[in-house]
Each structure stands twice: as structure tokens, then as C-alpha cells.
Amino acid sequence: MSANSRLTIAAHSLTWIGLYQRRGHEVATSEQIATSVNTNPVVIRRLLGELRGAGLVDSRRGAGAGWTLSRDLAAITLLDVHRVVEPGPVFALHRATPDPDCVVGRGIGPAIKAVYDDVEAAMQRELARTTLEDVLRDVLAAD
């Protein structure tokens, strides 16, 4: 697969909007965000559009339009973002059903899925520990 930087780009975008608003601006445009991220504005709009669907950001249209956070940075965890931009499991089970006449073929699916579920849970616990406020703090501290 090509590199999957959706979570990175989404977190970057939200953090940028948060800092921009904190500095007194009303709305951030996808053009501005794209400049900081170094990508195309449409990429930003697509991602932020998904995040809007999850209630993390709002958008205004028309002249003077742009994006605003729906919640404070401190109320958005990386897990919140991850859930939106990376749905679906990290590991897939078999693409085709394994041989039902084989013990291993019959039992391996459920057996390994139990492990995958634990792995996902551990991942989510880690992602939930960090808010975008934490990220912004680290960003500013490193400057």
C-alpha cells in the first residue's frame, strides 16, 4: 500500500486550526492548512469533510468561509481522529474461507481474531491517552 498518513494529516490539520483560532482568527481555510501540511487543498477538504461528519469540525461556505473546531483541542484525542480516518481493523482475517474439512481451517479464524481484538484494544488505549492539546503543547515546547 502506499504510506498511510491519514491520521498524521488529520491531526496536523486539526492542531493547526486550533492554534490559528487561539491566535484570534475566526476560520481557517483549506488553502492555509494545505500550505502547512504541504499538500493539495482538496486532500485537506476531503479529510476534514470526514471529520465534520464525526462532529469534530464545522465548515462555512461562501466568501470568508473556512473551518472551525467543534470542540476544544483538549477534548479531541488521537483515538477520536483515528476512529474517523482509519476505520476497519489493522489485520484482516482470511480473504477466502479456509478449508472447513481441516481442524486448523475451522478454528484458526476465531482463535486469531481474539488476539487481534486485544491488539486493537491496546492500540486504542494508547491513542486515547493523547489529546490534540498534548500534541500542540509538545509542538510549541519544541520550538
Place this chain on the structure above:
Amino acid sequence: MSANSRLTIAAHSLTWIGLYQRRGHEVATSEQIATSVNTNPVVIRRLLGELRGAGLVDSRRGAGAGWTLSRDLAAITLLDVHRVVEPGPVFALHRATPDPDCVVGRGIGPAIKAVYDDVEAAMQRELARTTLEDVLRDVLAAD
């Protein structure tokens, strides 16, 4: 990307070889394994070839050839397998370098990478907790 079932197929293959050997057989052919997994033998050979490079299996060529485990199932964790078949991080950073003239552009990479590292570590801890012996036990218990 297409579904990533490499870890699942690899674990299935190794578990199958382990059970087959435990039942008194010398070597397992990719044809047999492919039947249980329900895929093409070449897919199995490719994966097992990578696992051989990591010292998890051996292969014999010629007539009566096939695959054998290099270690007991109890000495192979899912992390061992994962390391071989899914190298590289779960989350990628930016594809293109973010704007160095922007505070967020400068700092977001290291800030978020620290989180990603913690997530990977948590994932690996979980994967290391399960051996293929555990998997086989669950498989047989469910039968």
C-alpha cells in the same frame, strides 16, 4: 489497499505445519498448506520463504520436499511472525515535508511520532503474549 491478511496466513501456515509434524509427518508441502488456507501454493511459498529468511522454518527441495518448523510452536510468538511479514510502521508520517516556516509544520512530526512509537510498542506487547502453541490449543479446544 487490499485487505492485509499476511499475518493471518502466515500464522495459519505455521500452525498447520506444527500440527502436521506433531501427528508424525516429516514435512508439509505448500500444496497441502494452501488447501487448508484456501489459496494458491505460490502464495504460501512466498510467505514461508520470508519466514525462512527469519529462521522460523526450513525447506527441503527435490522429491519428498516441503517445509518444517525450525522451532517448536511454543517458541514462536505472533510478534515473531509479525516482525517478518509486516515490517514498517502502522502509521506513516507526512509523505512530503511540512512547511518549515510554520510552527506546527516544524514540530508536528516529532510530536506525533512519539505517540506512534508508544502505540507500536503496545501492539508488540500484545502480539508477544501469544505463541502459536496458544493458537493451536485454542484451535483444538474449539473443535
Place this chain on the structure above:
DNA sequence: CACAGAAATAACAATTATTGTTACAACAAG
């Protein structure tokens, strides 16, 4: 030595996700 069975390997197509890009429609502030 010849044969047969199986791995080793190369090559290709199909599918899919991500990313970047262009173009244009929809919309709202002034």
C-alpha cells in the same frame, strides 16, 4: 542415469487504497 515431485522464481493481471491534481458547481458575504 532417468524420472517424478516439489520448491524457487519470474512475470503478469486484478483489485484496492492512498495521494495528488484539475475542473467546476454551489454558496454566501460584501
Place this chain on the structure above:
DNA sequence: CTTGTTGTAACAATAATTGTTATTTCTGTG
């Protein structure tokens, strides 16, 4: 009405996974 920006569609480029076919290489056995 003009202008700036989102909303959206459409497309290409890239890349990874998976499946498949075909061919070569190796080795045990008769």
C-alpha cells in the same frame, strides 16, 4: 454582482496484496 471558498466529481499515478501461470532447479527414488 463579484469574489473567495467549500463541495464534489473525475482522473491519473503509485504502490501493496493476492492470485495465477509457466518455467527452472533441485533431490530422492527406482
